Structure formats: structure tokens, C-alpha cells
Amino acid sequence: MLIxxxxxxxxxxxxxxxxxxFNAGTGQLLTAMMESAQEKQAPVIMAIHPDELKFxxxxxxxxVIYEANHTKIPIVIHLDHGGxxxxxxxxxxxxxxxxxIDGSQLPFGxxxxxxxxxxxxxxxxxxxxxxxxxTIGQTGNSIEGGTTKIIYTxxxxxxxxxxxxxxxxxxxxxxxxxxxxxxxxxxxxxxxLLSEIRNIVDIPLVLHGGSSNANDEIAESVKRxxxxxxxxxDIKFSFMKGIEKYLQQNGFERExxxxxPSCIRMCRDTIEEKxxxxxxxxxxxxxxx
Numbered sequence: 001m002l003i004x005x006x007x008x009x010x011x012x013x014x015x016x017x018x019x020x021x022f023n024a025g026t027g028q029l030l031t032a033m034m035e036s037a038q039e040k041q042a043p044v045i046m047a048i049h050p051d052e053l054k055f056x057x058x059x060x061x062x063x064v065i066y067e068a069n070h071t072k073i074p075i076v077i078h079l080d081h082g083g084x085x086x087x088x089x090x091x092x093x094x095x096x097x098x099x100x101i102d103g104s105q106l107p108f109g110x111x112x113x114x115x116x117x118x119x120x121x122x123x124x125x126x127x128x129x130x131x132x133x134x135t136i137g138q139t140g141n142s143i144e145g146g147t148t149k150i151i152y153t154x155x156x157x158x159x160x161x162x163x164x165x166x167x168x169x170x171x172x173x174x175x176x177x178x179x180x181x182x183x184x185x186x187x188x189x190x191x192x193l194l195s196e197i198r199n200i201v202d203i204p205l206v207l208h209g210g211s212s213n214a215n216d217e218i219a220e221s222v223k224r225x226x227x228x229x230x231x232x233x234d235i236k237f238s239f240m241k242g243i244e245k246y247l248q249q250n251g252f253e254r255e256x257x258x259x260x261p262s263c264i265r266m267c268r269d270t271i272e273e274k275x276x277x278x279x280x281x282x283x284x285x286x287x288x289x
Contacts, residue, residue, distance in 0.1 A: 001068065001069075001071065001072055001073065001074050001075060002065065002069055002075055002076075002077070002097060003074050003075070003076060003097065003287075004076065004097045004098055004126065004127065004128040004168075005045065005076045005078060005098035005128040005130065005168065005169060005228070006098075006128040006168040006169070007074075007128075008043060008045065008074060008076050008228075009168070009169055009227045009228055010204065011043075011286050011287060012043075012204065012227040012228070012283075013204050013225070013227045014286075015283065015286045016222070016223070016279065017222065017227075017278060017279040017280050017283050018207075018221075018222045018226050018227050018228060018229050018278040018279065018280065019043050019044065019045050019076075019227065019228050019229075019278070019280060020042075020044060020045065020228075020229055020230075020231050020271070020274045020275060020278055020280060021044075021045035021046075021047040021076075021078060021080070021228055021229065021230045021231065022044065022045070022046060022047065022231055022232070022235055022271060022274075023047045023048065023049060023052060023080060023230070023231070023232035023235070023236070024046050024047070024048055024052070024056075024064070025052050025055075025056075025232075025236055026056075026239075027060070027063065028239065028260050028263065028264055028267070029235060029236070029239060029267060030046065030063070030064060030067065031264055032235070032239070032264045032267040032268045032271055033046060033271060034067050034071065034073075035264070035268060036268045036271040036272050036275065037071075037073045037075075037275075038071060038073055039272075040272055040275050040280075040281045040282070041073070041281065041282045041283070041284040041285070042073070042275045042280045042281050042282070042283060042284065043073060043074040043075075043280065043283055043284060043287065044073065044074075044075060044076075044280075045075075045076040045078050045098075045228065046064055046068075046075060046076065046078065047078045047079075047080040047230065047232070048060075048061075048077075048078070048079060048080060049079075049080045049081055049232075050079070050081070050082060050087050052080075053079075053091075058094055061077065061094045061095055061096070062095075064077055065077070065095050072284070073284055074284065074287050076097050076098050076128075077095065077096045077097050077098065078096065078097070078099070078100065078130075079091040079096050079098070079099040079100055080100055080230065080232075081100055081102045082099050082100050082101050082102060082118075083102055085101070085114065085117055085118055085121075088101055088121070088122065088129075089121060092121070092122060092125060092127050096127065097127060097128065098127060098128040098129070098130065098168075099118065099122055099127060099128075099129055099130070100129070100130040100131070100132070100171070101114060101115050101118040101129060101130075102131075102132050102171075103115055103131070104132040104133065104134060104135050104151075104171075104173075105135060108157060108161075111131075111132075111133070111161070112160075112161060112164050115129070115131045115161075115165040115167060116164060116165045116166065119131075119165055119166045119167060120166075123166070128168040129165075129166075129167050129168055129169075130167065130168065130169045130170070130171055130206060131161065131165055131167040131169075131170055131171065132170070132171035132173075132208075133153045133154070133157055133158060133161055133170060133171070133172060133173070134150070134151050134152050134153035134154070134172060134173025134174075135150060135151040135173055136150065136171075136173055136176060136208045136209045150173055150175060150176075150177065151173060152173050152174065152175070152190060152193060153172040153173045153174065153193065153197060155193070155196050155197055155200055158170070158197055158200045158201055159200055159201060162201050162203060167203065168203065168204070169203055169204040169205070169227070169228065170201070170203055170204075170205055170206065171205075171206040171207070171208050172193075172194065172197055172205055172206070172207070173208075174189050174190045174191070174193050174194050174207070174221075175188060175189045175190050176189065176207060176209030176213060177209045188217075189213065189217045191217065191220055191221065191224060194221060194224050194226070195224050195225075198224055198225035204227035204228065205225050205226050205227060205228075206226070206228040206229075206230070207221055207226045207228070207229045207230065208230045209230065215277055218277055218278075219277060219279075222278055222279060229278055231271075231274050234270050234274070235267050235270050235271055237270075238266045238267045238269065238270040239263050239264070239266065239267040240263075241266060242262055242263030242264075242265070242266035242267065243259060243263050245262070245266075246259050246262055246263065247259075
């Protein structure tokens with residue numbers, strides 16, 4: 001069941017869970033996501049970054065739409081970190097039900113102008129929009145990018161941004177980074193900042209860079225109002241470790257359909273761990289099917 005992210009996150013917020021947004025970097029990751037969502041009766045957001053879309057090609061979205069239209073699991077197709085107005089419009093034309101416009105590295109006024117432009121276009125055709133305030137860090141090993149220095153969301157900016165842009169959800173910067181954290185680095189989320197922002201606005205809040213963070217902090221962020229958590233690196237890591245394990249144990253194999261099932265299973269293990277952590281399991285019952 002293909003729905004917008006506005007519909008998805010309003011229900012998540014009302015029922016105190018967060019929906020995972022998994023980046024589908026390959027068709028096998030999509031398969032893992034759909035199988036786990038069906039088995040766990042868990043709503044899910046399939047996210048694609050513009051660079052991933054370029055690699056997968058536009059035709060991939062037709063497969064995603066087919067999958068969504070042939071399941072009773074609520075599904076959102078979301079553009080992750082759209083960097084330009086044109087990228088967002090292209091995604092809307094392909095059938096995405098949600099887009100993110102990331103103007104977080106622009107001056108505040110320019111971020112508002114760009115975000116509002118996307119909102120006006122997207123809302124005219126019933127597509128949801130996610131904006132971002134503050135910047136997500138980066139570990140140097142993620143397609144989603146980020147900055148070397150995290151700029152935390154300024155609570156004073158939140159209300160003006162939401163009111164002037166009309167965004168449906170807001171990605172906040174509270175100390176996460178894209179990618180897998182180095183062993184010597186231990187992230188610490190500013191949960192008090194999250195609570196402060198939650199008390200300022202009532203639209204759904206989004207946490208980017210959800211991979212490799214401490215489970216207790218992630219669970220607490222859901223309790224404090226996070227309704228969507230982006231996971232990319234963790235599921236890709238599991239899938240690729242599955243390939244590595246298969247080849248080490250069995251040697252060279254030319255047939256993808258022989259190699260990939262065990263890799264999909266390893267990816268699913270990670271996906272389902274996140275679904276449990278986000279309180280997303282068995283939440284299909286919250287939606288009117």
C-alpha cells in the first residue's frame with residue numbers, strides 16, 4: 001500500500017513508534033526490506049539517495065511501486081537528501097510519495113527559500129516534503145555525505161522554518177553522523193536538545209545517521225518524539241558481509257541467485273533488529289487498510 005510520508009509519520013507520532021527509512025542501494029536490499037516488513041507487519045520507508053538512483057536507474061522505481069501496490073504493508077518511496085529543486089521534481093515525476101530537500105548547508109534564509117519552493121511544488125500534487133535544520137556529520141564512508149563538523153539544530157530557528165516553509169517533517173541535528181563510526185569514536189546524542197525541539201513544534205521529527213548509534217539512545221530518541229530514523233550503512237554492511245562470508249566459505253560462484261539468498265537473510269536480521277528497536281513491529285494494525 002503506497003502512501004505519503006505525511007500519512008505515515010502522523011500515525012507513527014500518534015502511536016509512539018518510529019518508521020525505519022532503509023536506503024535501497026540494490027534490488028536485493030529492496031527484497032530484504034519487503035520480506036521483513038511483511039513478516040514483521042512493520043510499516044517501512046524505502047529511501048533512495050540521488051546517487052543511488054543514478055546507479056539503479058529510473059526504471060528501478062517502477063519495481064518499487066509494483067512491490068508497494070502488491071502488499072498491504074504501508075510503504076513510502078522517499079528521496080533521501082535531495083540537493084536541488086530539480087532532483088526533487090524528477091523524483092516526484094517518477095512516482096515518489098515523499099522527497100527531502102536538504103538545504104541545511106545553506107544560509108538560513110536560503111534554506112527557507114529553497115525548501116518552500118519544493119514544498120509548493122510537491123504539495124500541489126500530494127507529495128510530502130522533509131526539510132532539515134542543522135547538519136549531519138559524516139564519517140567519510142557514506143554515500144549520503146554530511147559535514148566534518150556537526151552544526152546542531154538551533155531551537156530558535158525551528159518555528160520560523162516550519163511556519164515559513166510548510167514542511168511535513170523536520171530532520172534535526174542532535175549529534176549523529178552518516179556512515180559507520182570509527183571504533184575509537186563514540187557518538188553522544190543531545191537528547192535534551194531533541195526534547196526542547198519536540199516541545200516547540202508538533203510536526204514529526206526525523207533522525208538521520210541512525211546507523212551504529214547506541215541502542216539505548218536510539219530507543220530514547222523514539223520515546224522523545226523521533227518518528228522516522230534513517231538507516232543505510234548498517235543494512236549495506238550486513239549485506240556485503242554476507243557476500244564476503246559466502247565467498248570465503250564456498251569459493252567463486254557466478255550465479256547471483258545462488259549467492260544472494262544468504263546475504264539477504266543477513267541483511268534482514270539487521271533490518272528486523274531496527275524494526276524492534278524503533279517499536280515498529282506489528283504497527284500495520286494502526287493503519288486503515
